[in-house]
Structure formats: C-alpha cells, structure tokens
Amino acid sequence: MDVYEEAVGYLKSQRVPVQTETEVMEEDVFQEEAESCLLSPLHSESIDFPDTPKFSSPEEMLERRLVVLKRILESEEVYLRELEALLMPMKALRASAGTSQPVLSSQQVQTVFYQVPEIRDMHQSFFSSLKDRLSAHCHIKPGPGEDGQMSYTGFELVVGDVFLKMVNHLGLYGGFIGNYEEAVEVVRKCTQSNPCFRTLAQSMMSNIGSDKTRTKYTFEALLYKPLDRVTKTTLVLLDLLKTTPETHQDYALLQEALRLSHSFLSGVNESSQSKRGVMLSHSVRRKLMRDGFVVDASEGERHMRHLFLYTDLLLCTRFKLATKGKQDQYRFCWYLPLAGLKLRWIADQQHSPDAQLRLHTIRTKMHLLRQQLLQHAQGSKGMTLASRTRKKLEQLELMLLTHSPVYTLELHSPSCKSHTLLFSSLHELEDWREAIHKLTIDNIETVPPDLLTLTNACVKLRMTQQPRLHSTNEVEDELSLCGTLSVAVHSACGLQQPASVYVCVEVDGYDFYDKQTKTHSSVHSFNPLWDQELAFQVDAAQELRLLCVSQSDEYNDAVLGKTCVKLDSKTLKKRWRRQTLNLGQVEVTISLKFSPHPLEPPSASPPLSPVFCVPIEVIAQQEGVLVPHVVRCCVEEVERRGLAEVGIYRISGASNDISTLKAAFNSDLREAVTKLRRAEVNVASGVLKLYFRELPEPLIPTDMFQSLTRSLEIQDVDSRMVSMLSLLQSCPAPNRNTFLYLLHHLQRVSQKQDTNKMTLTNLATIFGPSLLRPPVAGLEYNGSSMDISLELVLQVQVVFNYLQCNNLPEAQTSLPHDTDSEDETTHM
Template sequence: MELFEEALDYLKDENVAVEPVTPGLLEEVFTDDGFLQSPMRTESFSLPEVGIRHVSKARNTSEDMLEKRLVVLRGILNSEELYLNELETMLIPMKPLKATAGTSQPVLSCEEIQTVFFQVPELLALHRDFYQGLKARLEGAMELNEGLESELHQGAFQGLSTEEVQEQGLVAEQGKSHHLLTVGDLFQKLVSQLATYRGYIDNYESAVEVVRRCTQSDPRFRTLAESMRARKGSDSSKSEYTFEALLYKPLDRVTKTTLVLHDLLSHTPPDHHDAPLLQEALRISSSFLSGLNEASQCKKAVTLSKGMRRQLMHDGFVVCLCENGRSLRHLFLYTDLLLCVKLKGGSLGRHCQYRYCWHMPLFGLRVRWAGEEEHLPDTQQRISCMKAKMYQLRQAVRQQRRGLHSRFVDRIHKKLQECELWLLTHSPNLSLDLHSTSGKSHTLLMSSLYELEEWREPIDRLIRENTETVPPDLLTLTNSCVKLRMTQQPHLESLQSGNADQSLCGTLSVVVHSACGLQEPACMWVRVEVDGFDFFSIREQTHSSLSSLEPQWNQEISFQVDGAKNLRVVCITQLENCPEDMVVGRGSFKLDPAITKKWKKLNLSMGQLDLTLSVKYLPHPLDPPSSTLTQQLPVFCVPIGVVAQQEGVLVPHVVRSCVKEVERRGLEEEGIYRTSGSAKEIQLLKHSFNTNLREALKGVRSAEVNVVSGTLKLYFRDLPEPLVPADLYQSLKKALDLPDLASKQSALLHILESCPNANRNTLLYLLHHLRRVSEKVEVNKMSVMNLATVFGPSLLRPPAPRVDISEEVVVQVQVVYFYLQCNDLPTPLTSLPLDTEDEQETIM
C-alpha cells in the first residue's frame, strides 16, 4: 500500500492528472497481510515515468488494468527482494557452523546443521531465478517506455500538437509495450517447483526444535540466533530478526503465493497473453495450498499431461533384492504405479538427484507377502557382530557427551550411522513379492511387519481402483522425486534428534491378552514391534490362538530397548486352505517413559478389531549384546519350569498348541490318544518345536491329528522330571489308600496345590482337556479310564530305585483317573497374574 501511495504522490508532483481510486480497489490489490507492502524504496529500479498520460483522460479499461498491473508487479518484485535478503541472511552462518562442526567444541553437530538448513539453499536458488527473470522483464518494459517518452518529447519540440502525437500512435505504442510485458511463464515455473517447500515444511518442526534447544544450551549459538540482521533493500538499512523468525519466513511466503497470483490475474486483461498462463499457475498454487491447509502428507500432485493427474501416495526407503544382492532404494507409490529410484549425492538439501531403477504399473499387479525368511548362518553371525559393534559405539558416544565436547564424537557418530545403515540393508527378512502382467517381478525386503503392511495396504487398495495403465514420462517423474518426496533419508536412530529422556532404555514387557471384533472364527497370532536401536531383538510374536471369535493368548513378551519411543502391533489370521496369512488389524501408540513398574492395561482399537494388552517398563543400564549366533532354546527334554520361564507363560506353547489342535479336529477321531501317528512325522514336529516355534505352529495345523496327539504324549514322556514331581509319589500313594472319599479328595487336591506353578497349571490344563475328550467317548472310544491308562505313566513316576512296576502302574493310573473324576478340579492359569494399575486406557 505504501508503494502505491508513493506512486500517487510522485504523479502529483509531476503535475500528472490522476483519477480517484476507490477504497474497494485498494483492498482488492493490497491485502491486509501486507504481502505486497514494501517497507523500502529501491533506487536501482525506479517506477517508470508516465508523463504521457496527460495527453488523454479518456483511457479505456484495458489500459487502466495494465497500468495497475505494473504496480502489482512492482510490489511483487520488492517483496521478492526482501525475501531473498532474508534467505541469504539465514544462510550466512551455515559455513562457519560447518567449519566448527569438526572441532573439539562444535556449536552444532553435522546432523543438526543438516536439519536447520535443510532445503534453504534450494529455496534461495528458486526465488533468485524468479526475481532475476521478473526484474529483467520489468526493466525491459521501462526502457521501451523511456524510448517512447523520448519520441514524444521530440515531437512536442518540433511543434506537434497533442492530437498529432496521438495520430502518430505514440500513446498506442506505449500501451502496446505494456501489453507485450509477459510474466506468466515465470510464475508457472515458480509454482511448478512449489513442492520444494514440502521438504522444508516437513522438516520445519525439527529445525525449530534444534534452534530452541541449542539457543538454551549454548551461549555462542544464542548470541548468533538472537541477532540476525537482514538488509531491507539496496540501501544500508537492516532489520533485526531472531533465527527462529527467519525459519518461519518460507512458511509465510508459500502461503501467500496464491493471493499474489489472484491479484495479478484480476488486473490482467482477459485477452492478454499472460491470462491463461496465470490461470494455470493459480490453479497449481491453489491445489498446493489446499494440500497444506488439509495437512495432507500423503498426496502430492504431478501433472503428466493435459487433463491427467498423478498423485504421490507414499514413499520410503526399502531394501530391494536383485541379482547383485541387496540394495537400499527409495520407493515411490503413485496412484497408478510404483517407482523405484536410487538416491545420488545430496547434503543440506542441495545437489540431490535420483537415478531411475525400475517401475511397475499397478494395473494387474499381484502382491504377495512371502513370509519371513531365515538368514544364512554366516549372515546371521555378521548381523550379531554388527549389533555388538553398534552397541559399543553408542556407549562411546554417550560417555563422550557426558563430559566436554570431544572432536571424536562426530567421528564415532559417523561410524555408528555407517553400521546402522549396513544393518538396515542386510537384516530385513520380511519379503514382499511384486509380479506384473508383463512378467517382471521384484522383491522388497523389510524388517518390520508394520512397515510392510504400510506398503501393502495402499498398494492393494490402489490396485483395485486402477483399471488402466497410463504410460509415465519416466525422466520427468524421476526428476520430480526430489521435490515430491516425503521421506528425506533412511530411518536411522542415530540420525534422530531429540531428548533422550523421551525414550525408553531398559526392559519393556508386553502381555498380549485377547482380541475381539472378528467377523468369523479364525486362528490368530500377534506380532509386537518396538523402535529404537536394534541391538537386541525388537520384534516378537505370540503363539497362534485356537480358532475363535475372541482369541486368547495371555502371553508375555519382553524387549531390551534403547531409544524406544513407539510400540506397534500387527494382528494376523491364519486361514485354512490358504498359503498366505492375512493382516486383520494394526495399530501403534507412543511409549511413555513414565510407565510405572506395575502393569498398565491398554485397549488398542484397530478398526473393527480391539486388542487388550498390558505394558510395564523397568529402566536400567543394558548389558552388552552377544556377538555370537543365538538360537532358539530347545523345548523337548527340558524341565517344564525352564521352558515356561523362557516363554513367559505357565503352560508351554507346545502343550497349548497340540491340545487346541486336537480339540479343533480330533475330538471325534476314534482312538485319538491310543492310535499312534507316523513316528517320522512326530520326530519332525518335535524338531520344529526345538528350532523354530513359528514353523512348528504351522506344522501342527497341517499335520495329521494323530501326529499332533502323539507329539503331545512324547513331550510328557521326554520330560527329564515328571510333570508330577517324583517326591510327591509316596504322598499320592498314601492318599489313594484313605478309605474316606472326602478325605481322599482333600488330600489329593492338597498335594496338587503343592506342585510348582508351571507343573500344576500344565497338569490342570491337560486334565481339563482330557475331560473334554472323554465327553465324546461314544465317538472316539476314549473313556476316562482309557485316558488315565495312556497318560498315567507319562505324568507320574516314582523316585529311583523302582521296585514293583505293576504296583507303580496302578498308582499312576489311579491318580490320573481320580483327578479326571474330581468335580472340584481347579481352573488352570496359562500365564502369571499381573500386578496392574487400577486404570485401563483405551487407545484409538
């Protein structure tokens, strides 16, 4: 507004007639936010003189619009100059800060510098190019007008009248020069690169966080950040800003682009060459601004050709399996295709580019989760060694940061990043196979099932929506990746800035209780994942539940965590006659370091599915991880108390899975525990339980039911100590001799209560199962006495030396028979009761 008023004063000083301007027009051209207001007057580029206007007061509307259009463009140019000065001021301390980053007392680390100045050089280059182009166009128009003014004065000197001057067309020529001033292509080029702001906007909160934290902690940075001075114009006057205020300038600038274009278009005649170009620029800018206002992080528009739009839905770094091995690639999911590219170079947001690798149209694409593959022993050994090395580097960084700044911290930190990047590339073993209709196929590897589902879910949805393939301009699409990307770099914990007090370091325990909301009965297992440094296992899963609408697990899982901030849960159903498992729900929640040592119960809502679990956190220093290859501990021929402890349950998984499978399809099998299954298949299933529990649970569902029942009997026979401890044998024998039935029952139940927790609850779990088997005696021919005869010798054995085998068998059978007949048989617990808080929280 000030610039416009200065122009009016200038014309009045030159005795030029000026028509009144309505207040409404001023409000239309100059917005309240002051974007077009200029706090400065530059001498390098003056407003063109318009003394010719006095020759005619009867100007048409088009000429008025062109004159006012020049005023708007002048305001835009001045605003751009001010914005460039602010960006340049913001970048002044970048080089000195980078120079100190390698010293013993850095002001900011290399990672913090990268965060603070991210994309600023690109924004400066973008607007400097726009400013120079706009300035050249306006200066050209000014020179042409000055030439016409010179011709006018020469004509007047020669005695020509005003009418004669008009007849010679000098006024028309000046109007023509205004009409020939075109800037639409400049604005189109500017708005086509607005996506450059996306990376800056996504990074803005992190940059502000670094500036605020360092301002409080480092007096040197505070002095710098609180006294930034930006030049106001071509003169020597300067304005003082804080660093945080300068960081906000790009956010403020990008939101005003649409207003500027709207004002410029409203003062551009419809027949002007710029009109259609400015309309398209306004459309693109409005679309981008709408996306910002809706906080849309997952949709980015790319114009392929007239009338066609393509949007970026998701992107991130994944491991791609190829002939040369594993490669870390940046994957972009658009509305109609997948694009895989390789990131080349780039630091501090500049000189980044992508190299095309491959693409696959979504139309007809087949996606298959191929499950989890085991690493080769040599690879697994290298992964274990790398985790141990990362742990040592992490400890070294912590020790250095407790004291004074050391010149070795950045070097150690860089090594930690390199190790973590290697682990990110070589440890993923969850594969997602992609097959196109053209016969091409690619395999993506991920370490997190939650992350895999973040890809598979939108891909499956977009596949259903796509009915045709649109050939992409691969060069244009690849080149646009830098500006459209939402993920700037691979997710490395060593690159994450933030307060360590907001993350967990110690033991995080999770108990998965139950789920509800299934539409049909299904077997289900739950995978629990935590983030943080991957020194230890941060991915565990429950056993498979029995087919049910409300599956139960009550299974405890413990994690050793360092830097954990989030916990993610994925629920998977295992369908019969289907080789693939299906994800039916996933959810996550932020871990609170204030979690007490008592269990906190949570209800996690995942759409139609609700999962109940409990969490507990115990902070403590971590022991170094082992660099040797660790294998699953065996299950068979191991004391039941040891197995229950290592599984975090009271009834081992092998017992529960076999029992549930027999109840699912063996209750009506004749001679279910009397008819033996294949000895070879029983041994194979035993080996699976000893080496890979997940595969064993799948094997249980596919094996013959007599093989499953035979495996259960073998487990109890192979126990090194009987399920009922041998030192209780004589007490049980004496209790059987009691003549009074009530006294006998009381004594036998009392002896049962004296068994260790895992032994007692496993025995009760089995007894209740055998009673359900006996209820089908008319079909399966397994009476209570038959079941007692089969299981008695496996569950109860006298201490050595053994004297009378016939008497021993009688005692074994009678004890089991009595327990099966008992009406007051206690209900078993499959997991330890939790000391929970009174509150129960629901997380959506």
C-alpha cells in the same frame, strides 16, 4: 440402428467389451507438473539405467543375451496387443463416417489412426522374425527322466539383421509423431462433445500378460503407446549390445542399428518446435501420494531406493548427491503402472547363516561406536571425534537397513514386469501395501509418464528427505527407553469369522538387537488366546507397533489390523500394566512392563531355552505362565482335529516327526507351533505324552505318592475325592494347574469315546505312569514290598479317580499380569 451401437456391436464381435461409463480419478497433479509435464524431446539417453553388469565368461554373457532377447519378444507381444486394441474400433468408425450420424468424420478417423496400421504391420513382421529365430535356436531336447531342457548355441543365434530391418522402418514413426498432437486434440474434443464417443474412448480393453489379464485403457493412453515405444528403441538396442560379445556376428549390425535409431530420435528432436502437457485421462492429472526409502531386490542384489507412489504409477529412483555447486538429482531405476498391478507379501523369510553372521558383525560395530559416542568429551577434540564416529555409525546403519529386511512385497504388472521390495518392518510394509492397493482398484491404464520430467521433479516433490537413521539424532529423547521391555500378548476379540491368528510386535530405536517378534499362531477360533510373553532389549525406543495377522494354510497371511503405542518411561513401570488396544476390526489385550538397565553388547544368537527334560516350574517361570505352551498347543491341536480319531492317545505318531517337533519346541516356539499345525494329529498327541514322560520330576510330585495311595483306601467316594483334591491343592502352582488342564482335556476326549474308543480307563492307563511315580523303586506298601505291577495299578487308579471327578477346579493357564493395584485396564 444407431451408428454408435453399430461401432459397439463391432467391438463386441471382436470380443472387445465396451463399458457404458468409466469412473475417473479426481486428484489434481502437483502444481509444477500440471504446468510443465510436457512431451519431452525423444532422448535416447535421458534415462539413467543401472550400471552394466560384469560377466565372468562369454557363456554367461550369451546366457544373459538370451534372457534379454526373450524379454524383448515378450514386450513386443504386449505392444502388438495394445496396437490391435487401438485399431479395433477403426473399421466401425470408418463405416459410420459416411452415415447421417457419424461418430467421427472421415478426416477425423484418418487423423486419429494416421500411420498406426503401418506401424502395427512393421512390428508384426519384426515380432514374427525374432520369434522364428529364437525358436530355431532354443529348442527342447528331452533327457532321460526329464521333461526337457533348454539347449542353444549362443554364437549361432543371429538377430542383428532383424533389428536393423526394423530400425530402417522407424521413419513410419516420424509421421505419427508429427500428427500426434492433432490426433490427441481430436480425441479430446470428441470426448467432450460426443457422449457416444466418450463411452468408447474411456473403455477400450486389451489382453495383456501371460495370463491374458483384461486391462482397460483410455483412448489417449493407447495413442501414447507408439511414442513410448519409439523412445525405448535405443535403450533396447543398448541393453542387447551390452550382452553381445564383440566377436559375435551381431555386434556390428547392432551398432549400426543403434546409430540409426539414435540419429532418427535426434532428427525428431531437432524438428520438434512445440511441447504440450500430457494428461492421464480427461481432466485427470498425476499427483504424488506417498514416498519413502525401501530396499529393492533384483537379481540377488539389494539396493536402497527412493520409491514414489503417484495416482497412476510407482516410480523407483536412486538418489545421486550432487557435487559442490550443483543440484541434487534422482536417477531413474524402474516404474510400474498401477493399472492391473497385483501385490503379494511374504512373511517369515529367514537369513542364511552367512547373512546372520554379517548382520551380527555390523550390529556389534554399531554398538561399540555408540558407546564411544557417549564417552566423547565435549571439547573441540571430542566434538571432532564424535563427528567421525557418528559418520561411521550412519554408514553401518545404512548397511543394516539394506541387508536386514526379511519381509517381501512382490509387485506383478499385467505386462509381465515384476519387482520385489524388502522391508524390515511389517507395519511399514502394510502401510505401503494399503496405499498402493487403494490406487489399483480402478483398472484403467493412463498415459505413460514423461520419465525424464517426472524423475527430475522428485527433488522438489519428495516428502521423505533421507532414510530414518537413529544415528543422526544429536540428542536422545529423555523419555526414550533403554533396558528390557516385556510385552505379554493375552487374547483378541472381534473377528468376523474363525481364524488362525498371530500377533506381530515391533519396537523402534537402535538396531543393535532384534526389534520384532511374533506370537505363535492360535487355533481356529473367534477369540484367539495366547498368554505369551515377548521380551525386547531396547535402546532409544519410543514406539511400540502391533499387527494382528490371520494365517491361512496356504501361507496367504492377511493383516487384520494394526496400531501404534507411544512408550513413555514415566508411565511404564517394573510391574505389569494391562491394556486393550483397538486395531481396527479386532481388539487385542496386552500387558506391558519395563525394566531400565545398561545393555550388554548384542549376542550372535539368542540363548536357547529348551522345554523338554526341564523341570516344569523352570519352564513356567521362563514363559511367564502356569501351563507350559507346549502342553496348551498340543492339547488345542488334539481338540481341534483329534477328538474323533480312533485311539488318539493309544496310537502313536511317527517317531521321526515327534523328534522333529521336540527339537522345534526346544528352539523356537513359533516355528514349533507352525509345524504342529501341519503334522499328523497323532504326532501332536505323541509330543504331549513325550513331554510328560521326559519331565525330570513327575507332574504330581513324588513325595505325594504315598499320601495319594492311602487316599485310595477310603471307601466313601465323596470322602476319597475330597482328600485327593485337598492333596492336589498342596502341589506347586505350575504342577497343579497343568495337571488340572490335562484332566479337563482328557475328560473332553472321553466324551467322544463312542467314536475314538478312548474311555477314562484307557486314558488313565496311558497317562498314569507318566504323571505319577514313587520316590524309590520298590517302595513298601502296607508293610510289604511293592512290585512293578502293583505300582502301575496305583498310578492308574490315582489318575482314574481324578478323571472321574465331576467338579474339578478350573485350571489357570497364565499368571495375572495386571498385578499393580494402582493401574487399571485401559482401552486405546
């Protein structure tokens, strides 16, 4: 058997799969790092970590100490798996060294794996000892009615001697570090000259993380792991010492371990005479792909950070403005390799009432400063005041950018490290998600970076110099908008499969007002329909962004497409202009109009526009429709899930659920529709009946009652229907179209009467009293007083006759938005 095949067979016997080929990245590193990204001296203090947290009590400090120890244990477990992955082929390579076709010679095997088994054994002993200590002091005590709870006594947990023992064996790393460059050189030469070894060296696997995710490494990446680990030893001890009270038994032991660790790294640095470039893999170097400012949320706090996306990692930094005469610099916060990185974004996060009040206060102050800025004179004194005002405005806008984001992008690495980024714009979040996702497809872990060199290079490499602040604009663009921008979202087409979809609309400009809103989610369909108007108060707006998002029942939203539209005050008018926008795989049809006017100060909360118990013509005007959204959404939900439901309009849903949905429709249409999608279908039918029952005036105006009852006396069916349809045409447009929309729906329900038992008679009996009422109780009929029973019969007969009509006119659900005869529909 071929020697290489024997080596591969050994690896497979150890359940370590070996792939035949590995794609390599083609990007080149930026020029400066290509020449100078060196294996820097092993400084323990070269990384600027966040400030030490302040603890309110020793108990809180000890609790935090336990968290730190658990993280150290998890990190050790990952490191041991990486060392095992590195050592896995050693036995097979040694066996092949004595054959006629060796993959590596005995000397080369000795060079490549020098001191690695000893380092593995040392860390295995450290890991086992630390795990035993933690297990002894963190035990499960079942409580009544509980599965169990963590119990420990912080001062009794002693681990300092374990760390001190490990640090006393750091000398093992000295030999590894001195041999490292030669080992890497052997790997590179053999990779280039031996195809068999190249396949092995570029496809080594390890189980990493709690979910045992299989991560692929290059040989060079695994060889770098011990170097990366030893440089972090001092930092780990510093973190542990920060959470250990001075009165604790471990404090002196950890101080001594820290001193020894620092002394070891200093000695290595003094003896290091040469540096060499660290490549990601064969012929691959690191390249900056994107950077920008984001909000980093950790442990309940938010911080504005500068994020750098490279070909193989994400680097999070904080910018430190230099004092006079010195250079600006970046401080390291954290980094995540892209190999195996999982992304998850979350929408519809809500601010707490306190946060909303804080944001409103900031916005109000910003608005006042903006007004003062516009009023300052052009003289020298005015310019000085303007400069001060602009500075305050910038500070407030930075605060707003930090505390207003609600979109969450979660980053989860196979090594169990996670970070959360926050965005105020879904469009920006999706840009970052797409860019990161493209680079995570090839699951190969590369050589970890020299963080000091990489972070120092950020000043020269950055493409985004500072957060985008509108307050820094010296002169407003004359084409920017100030007033009310209305966006009517009509429909979408081009979906590859039926989906529940919503459209997110965002505008730019000052943050005095809400700059983003969404339509409600459509029913499952190939062609979503909304006909929903959204309005923005805009100041200095120049761009409109749209995103079409598919919403699943599990909240795993997916962006189907996005686009940007330039807003030009010269082309936007007070009349609607219809446009069809291409968002990638889907097209969305919208209409725009703009009304310029001075803006009022921002309000603490948008005024509520209740839907129930309000005349239908008022609702239609507020929503810019002919059929209210509450009617359309309930009808869509019944037709989606309830046509086969027995007694769909006869059996009512839970009254509490109906009341909850009523309150939701009165406050937030989007939230109401989301709840409607999850409610029992009988609750949806109950909300629809309640809406018509609570109208101040019935859907069919009361002054038509006598005319309709007289039409019932016409014996000829066709003549009677012509008379009733003629009367219907005299109704106000919202009443007429809503009534027709409901009639068509009830006819579709009755078509399933064999299943749902809802005949036209049953439906007329249920809806008749809600849709039609006499103007005065006991109104005379044919010269005699009308009792309640006769009134009910007439209400049912009117609705029944309409339901029997086979040629009912179609209902218009919304007003035409392309009313400007000079404008034509445009495709963008």
